[in-house]
Amino acid sequence: MIVTVTPNPSIDRTVVLPDALVRGGVHRVAEVIDQPGGKGVNISRACVAAGVPTRAVFPAAGDDPFVRELEQLGVPCAPVPPAGPVRVNLTLTEPDGTTTKLNASGATVSDADLDLLARTVLEQPAEGWVVLAGSLPPGAPDEWYADLAGRLRAGGRRVAVDTSDAALEAVVARLAPGTAPSLLKPNAEELASVGGDDVAALEDDPVLVAAAARRLVERGVETVLATLGGAGAVLVDATGAWHAVPPSTRVVSTVGAGDSSLFGYLSAALAGASAPERLAAAVAWGSAAAGLPGTTVPTPSDVRTQEVRVRALDLPSSATAHEGEPSWQS
Ligand SMILES: O=P(O)(O)OC[C@@]1(O)O[C@H](CO)[C@@H](O)[C@@H]1O
Numbered sequence: 001m002i003v004t005v006t007p008n009p010s011i012d013r014t015v016v017l018p019d020a021l022v023r024g025g026v027h028r029v030a031e032v033i034d035q036p037g038g039k040g041v042n043i044s045r046a047c048v049a050a051g052v053p054t055r056a057v058f059p060a061a062g063d064d065p066f067v068r069e070l071e072q073l074g075v076p077c078a079p080v081p082p083a084g085p086v087r088v089n090l091t092l093t094e095p096d097g098t099t100t101k102l103n104a105s106g107a108t109v110s111d112a113d114l115d116l117l118a119r120t121v122l123e124q125p126a127e128g129w130v131v132l133a134g135s136l137p138p139g140a141p142d143e144w145y146a147d148l149a150g151r152l153r154a155g156g157r158r159v160a161v162d163t164s165d166a167a168l169e170a171v172v173a174r175l176a177p178g179t180a181p182s183l184l185k186p187n188a189e190e191l192a193s194v195g196g197d198d199v200a201a202l203e204d205d206p207v208l209v210a211a212a213a214r215r216l217v218e219r220g221v222e223t224v225l226a227t228l229g230g231a232g233a234v235l236v237d238a239t240g241a242w243h244a245v246p247p248s249t250r251v252v253s254t255v256g257a258g259d260s261s262l263f264g265y266l267s268a269a270l271a272g273a274s275a276p277e278r279l280a281a282a283v284a285w286g287s288a289a290a291g292l293p294g295t296t297v298p299t300p301s302d303v304r305t306q307e308v309r310v311r312a313l314d315l316p317s318s319a320t321a322h323e324g325e326p327s328w329q330s
Pocket residue numbers: 008010012036037038039042089101103133134135136164255256257258259295
């Protein structure tokens with residue numbers, strides 16, 4: 001079971017441009033696609049596509065069309081009232097795959113709303129994973145994820161966190177063995193921001209990514225899955241570090257690729273896969289999502305795990321990568 005928590009869900013409106021975007025220009029659009037989104041919601045949609053039990057917890061009125069839409073897609077939902085209207089996030093995609101995103105701030109939540117949301121999460125089935133994902137809505141304290149993750153971990157739950165900005169900084173500031181999230185899924189920018197690293201350097205070098213991730217593992221996070229877009233992903237846990245490169249992919253929209261990666265990782269973890277296998281699944285699901293329009297989640301038939309290349313990284317103080325044969329390939 002994968003319970004997803006999306007405190008700031010979104011209707012993802014994708015405007016498909018037939019030509020490259022010109023700032024200040026007038027464009028005729030090829031297509032407009034509306035899909036229910038938000039990071040945790042996307043993971044629950046991937047669960048449904050892959051037949052993994054899930055429940056999506058998010059603030060919304062029970063009769064909100066957003067909930068009906070998700071239920072029609074077969075996603076079991078636990079909407080938590082009261083809540084304002086679900087925000088609309090705009091995506092512009094260009095023919096070369098360039099994806100521009102304009103995210104709204106979302107409906108303001110009160111302390112009482114957040115307490116009810118947290119209580120609903122804590123009442124969810126204990127087996128499997130709880131994923132805390134996306135931005136926090138206006139009104140939420142930066143520490144909301146850090147607090148909830150700590151409570152879930154103290155109750156013996158496995159918790160994955162994928163967030164950014166002040167909410168991520170608060171999670172990292174509170175890291176401690178026993179209450180730290182089981183899994184953190186930053187992208188290069190997020191990892192650089194919490195580790196004080198140079199993002200361009202990280203984007204260029206998986207070994208530097210692994211070194212930054214390992215510092216989080218040393219502070220209590222079991223596993224760090226750092227997603228690197230077209231450069232794949234790096235996985236670090238107490239037993240090692242690995243880098244995986246995706247199969248060649250024609251990028252259509254990168255929205256939700258990170259969410260599909262996280263789903264790939266978690267579903268492989270639930271199936272008892274090894275660390276390199278979990279990483280391969282993450283990269284395969286993420287690259288499959290990047291090849292689909294808007295916030296479309298892949299189905300298992302879109303996913304080419306066998307084409308992902310995984311290599312072990314050597315991370316002693318020398319911080320150099322093995323240049324030889326990969327120790328494992330999917
Ligand atoms: O504003 P946030 O919560 O950080 O991100 C929201 C969002 O960009 O994340 C998903 C893709 O990962 C989209 O479905 C959604 O629009």
